[in-house]
Amino acid sequence: MVSIELKGIITKVYGRNLFTYTLHDGNLATEFLCTQFFQPGESVNVLCRSEEKFGRTVLIAEKIEKCNDIYSEIEQKIGQNAKLFALLSDSELKIMGSDFEKIARKLYAAQQLERFIVVKFHGDADGISAALILKKFLKANYFQQNAAIYSVGDAIKDIEKIGQYFRPLLIMVDFGSGEDSSRGLALAKAGEIELISIDHHPPSEFSVLSFALSLNPWNAGYEDGSKYPTGFLCAMLANMFGIDSEGFEKIACAGDKSTILSISNEEKNKALVLDFAATYSGFGNGIDFYLQVLSKNELFNSMLMQANVKLEEADRILKNNIKSRSTQNIEIFWFNLDSVAEKKEFPNKGKITGRVFDLVNSNKPVAVIGISKKTLIFRFNDIAVSKGIRTDEIIKQMKNNFSDFIENGGGHAYAAALRIKDPTTYSNCLLKFPKFQEGFENIALEEIIKIITAY
Numbered sequence: 001m002v003s004i005e006l007k008g009i010i011t012k013v014y015g016r017n018l019f020t021y022t023l024h025d026g027n028l029a030t031e032f033l034c035t036q037f038f039q040p041g042e043s044v045n046v047l048c049r050s051e052e053k054f055g056r057t058v059l060i061a062e063k064i065e066k067c068n069d070i071y072s073e074i075e076q077k078i079g080q081n082a083k084l085f086a087l088l089s090d091s092e093l094k095i096m097g098s099d100f101e102k103i104a105r106k107l108y109a110a111q112q113l114e115r116f117i118v119v120k121f122h123g124d125a126d127g128i129s130a131a132l133i134l135k136k137f138l139k140a141n142y143f144q145q146n147a148a149i150y151s152v153g154d155a156i157k158d159i160e161k162i163g164q165y166f167r168p169l170l171i172m173v174d175f176g177s178g179e180d181s182s183r184g185l186a187l188a189k190a191g192e193i194e195l196i197s198i199d200h201h202p203p204s205e206f207s208v209l210s211f212a213l214s215l216n217p218w219n220a221g222y223e224d225g226s227k228y229p230t231g232f233l234c235a236m237l238a239n240m241f242g243i244d245s246e247g248f249e250k251i252a253c254a255g256d257k258s259t260i261l262s263i264s265n266e267e268k269n270k271a272l273v274l275d276f277a278a279t280y281s282g283f284g285n286g287i288d289f290y291l292q293v294l295s296k297n298e299l300f301n302s303m304l305m306q307a308n309v310k311l312e313e314a315d316r317i318l319k320n321n322i323k324s325r326s327t328q329n330i331e332i333f334w335f336n337l338d339s340v341a342e343k344k345e346f347p348n349k350g351k352i353t354g355r356v357f358d359l360v361n362s363n364k365p366v367a368v369i370g371i372s373k374k375t376l377i378f379r380f381n382d383i384a385v386s387k388g389i390r391t392d393e394i395i396k397q398m399k400n401n402f403s404d405f406i407e408n409g410g411g412h413a414y415a416a417a418l419r420i421k422d423p424t425t426y427s428n429c430l431l432k433f434p435k436f437q438e439g440f441e442n443i444a445l446e447e448i449i450k451i452i453t454a455y
């Protein structure tokens with residue numbers, strides 16, 4: 001009789017009275033049988049004997065006991081064993097090489113250890129494309145996140161649902177980096193959910209504290225990290241595993257208007273259809289729906305047609321409603337979003353603001369502001385940004401000047417959004433500033449124009 005000693009993490013268990021376990025020791029996964037019950041994720045020491053059973057050799061535990069938690073040790077060993085391809089040496093993101101490698105090794109180990117992995121992806125063309133690329137090499141539960149913010153409510157739901165699994169891993173794709181997500185993130189972390197961020201939105205110092213790892217070009221000191229969409233980052237990650245991203249990163253670029261890759265009309269249409277489909281798709285939707293949309297010709301074409309009809313309708317209303325003011329430094333355009341945008345309908349406020357931007361953009365500095373009762377949306381051109389007139393800067397100043405009325409806000413240098421509270425609900429404020437009766441959005445607009453023209 002041969003005795004074998006094993007030490008590692010239990011990754012799988014099934015059976016009833018006689019349990020079949022899979023144990024990973026960092027190099028190998030081994031199966032053994034045992035009558036005692038242990039949870040997946042537990043660190044154990046096992047002494048097994050090998051026996052001929054059911055026509056094959058099986059290992060049966062003679063002695064088994066829990067040992068000190070050796071999870072990190074095993075995770076590291078497995079991660080080191082991952083066979084990865086190096087990032088392309090001519091890649092612009094080469095200086096992020098070690099960030100890519102750390103994430104790749106962590107994901108590989110998580111997968112080998114059968115951890116419970118959840119991928120939450122932003123519900124737009126970039127977020128969806130990124131998740132579709134991840135799905136090619138990462139077995140996980142994929143859920144759509146419609147808001148760009150990871151709220152306290154999101155965190156509590158996650159702790160309730162996924163916190164019960166052993167070492168749950170939550171990957172935030174294309175959202176959750178802003179300061180407005182920091183409280184939700186801190187809560188999820190405290191709830192023992194390990195958090196990974198793959199994103200290209202400027203990260204706030206408070207959010208970063210909650211991430212075990214993050215893959216974000218801003219962290220590597222790029223002046224404009226936003227121009228590398230999340231789908232592009234995921235494609236590079238896939239390549240490290242030798243997986244072909246099949247061009248989804250181009251759809252991501254089309255969706256986020258990034259010019260780092262050349263984009264065909266077909267890819268633009270795909271991005272449009274994904275944005276269209278995501279608008280109508282409920283919270284918590286999985287990812288398979290989008291694969292169907294992209295692969296079924298008739299469905300795809302019908303959605304493309306409807307999206308274009310909606311955009312043309314929006315253009316018609318917008319053309320007569322754009323107001324503008326020119327100064328020496330910049331041309332400012334604004335328009336009322338509420339006249340076009342309908343709740344939960346395509347195009348959403350961000351997309352509409354993008355349309356107006358395309359209509360008025362020129363080779364001079366241009367700032368476009370979409371105004372609605374609760375939200376202000378900004379889209380500035382790169383000439384404005386190069387002069388330091390950045391949407392994220394405007395938002396920072398607005399947060400300072402009107403801290404009582406700004407609910408949250410954030411975004412990239414070229415595009416950002418600000419949510420405002422209704423000041424008419426503050427009676428004190430109305431006494432102090434009777435002008436607020438006319439609507440805060442107008443006062444906010446005046447203030448923003450003041451800030452922009454001061455540059």
Ligand SMILES: [Mn+2]
Pocket residue numbers: 126127174200229230256
């Ligand atoms: Mn994006």
